Amino acid sequence: MNIKLKIWRQKNAKxxxxxxxxxxxxxxxxxxxxxxxxxxxxxxxxxxxxxxxxDHDCREGICGSCGIYINGRPHGNDxxxxxxxxxxxxxxxxxxxxxxxxxxxxxxxxxxxxxxRSAFDKITNAGGxxxxxAGAAQDANxxxxxxxxxxxxxDTASCVGCGACVAACKNASAMLFVAAKVTHLxxxxxxxxxxxxxxxxxxxxxxxxxxGSCTNTRACEAECPKGISISTIAKLNREFxxxxxxx
Ligand code: SF4
Ligand code: FES
Numbered sequence: 001m002n003i004k005l006k007i008w009r010q011k012n013a014k015x016x017x018x019x020x021x022x023x024x025x026x027x028x029x030x031x032x033x034x035x036x037x038x039x040x041x042x043x044x045x046x047x048x049x050x051x052x053x054x055d056h057d058c059r060e061g062i063c064g065s066c067g068i069y070i071n072g073r074p075h076g077n078d079x080x081x082x083x084x085x086x087x088x089x090x091x092x093x094x095x096x097x098x099x100x101x102x103x104x105x106x107x108x109x110x111x112x113x114x115x116x117r118s119a120f121d122k123i124t125n126a127g128g129x130x131x132x133x134a135g136a137a138q139d140a141n142x143x144x145x146x147x148x149x150x151x152x153x154x155d156t157a158s159c160v161g162c163g164a165c166v167a168a169c170k171n172a173s174a175m176l177f178v179a180a181k182v183t184h185l186x187x188x189x190x191x192x193x194x195x196x197x198x199x200x201x202x203x204x205x206x207x208x209x210x211x212g213s214c215t216n217t218r219a220c221e222a223e224c225p226k227g228i229s230i231s232t233i234a235k236l237n238r239e240f241x242x243x244x245x246x247x
Contacts (some may be wrong), residue, residue, distance in 0.1 A: 001027050001093035005040065007052055013108045013116075019098075033076065033086035034059060036068065036170035053112040061225065064160030067167070068113050069100040070158040070217040072225045073165035074223045076247060082162060082225045102167040106174070106210045117163050119209045124161075124210030126179045126205035127198035143189050156180045158226040165220035165228075176220040178202050179232035182239075197242045203240055 002025045010017030024040050031039065033055055057065040066083040070076035076086045091097060099113060109116040117141035134140050145153070159180035166174050182199050185191035214220075215234055221230040 004096040006098040009112055010109050013016055017135055024219035029089040031088045034087050053114045055114045057210050061085045063190055064162035067162050071098055074167040075225050080227050082226050102163055104172040119163050122223055123205045127201040130191050132190055134191050136223050149187040149196040153184050156184035159228055164223050168219040173214045174206050174211040175233045176228055178206055179236040180228045182236055183232045199207055199240050200243055
């Protein structure tokens with residue numbers, strides 16, 4: 001198939017970006033979206049032009065590095081897929097495909113489609129871990145975790161930190177990401193010990209870094225490639241309010 005690509009090109013965080021249009025022919029429908037970009041970059045390099053910068057690592061939906069706004073949606077139009085899992089068979093011959101970086105002041109553009117998502121690392125460093133001595137593996141395994149808690153932990157642990165929730169939200173809120181992290185860790189007896197402090201410090205860091213508030217539009221839930229439920233935000237809010245009342 002032949003497609004037209006409208007791609008956001010931006011030299012660095014300080015320069016002004018603009019869309020550039022590329023005609024790409026003979027795209028195989030078996031290609032992944034990122035293979036299509038590799039193919040584009042091959043042709044750009046062959047013609048002496050600057051390749052398009054985009055982020056990726058695992059290319060199998062695990063690391064959360066890839067993230068492109070495709071035709072107005074984070075990670076494109078397929079249900080619960082990351083950009084790297086998107087396949088070109090979802091597009092048609094003659095389609096125009098628009099590619100933009102995540103748009104959020106807290107995720108500044110590094111180059112072209114690459115944004116700096118280190119704000120998420122800073123939120124995680126503020127408390128997204130268990131620091132109590134949980135012993136060795138066999139000690140942790142000896143403490144039973146009820147089935148319901150284990151299920152919730154598995155579901156919320158699937159957050160890959162891609163940032164699509166922020167990109168989708170009109171308030172650029174990071175609440176779904178934070179809620180997934182605090183809910184995951186709070187399911188374990190070892191994680192409960194620091195649960196209240198964890199919520200307070202991660203929410204404070206999120207606010208400090210300029211992410212907006214949640215106004216329940218559910219855009220994050222609709223675009224999250226891992227299906228993290230907005231009910232985790234409700235849970236976080238309940239725990240946050242009760243912690244603040246006790247302060
Ligand atoms: S909650 Fe979903 S959209 Fe947000 S960072 Fe995690 S996986 Fe990505
Ligand atoms: S490259 Fe790892 S999730 Fe897409």
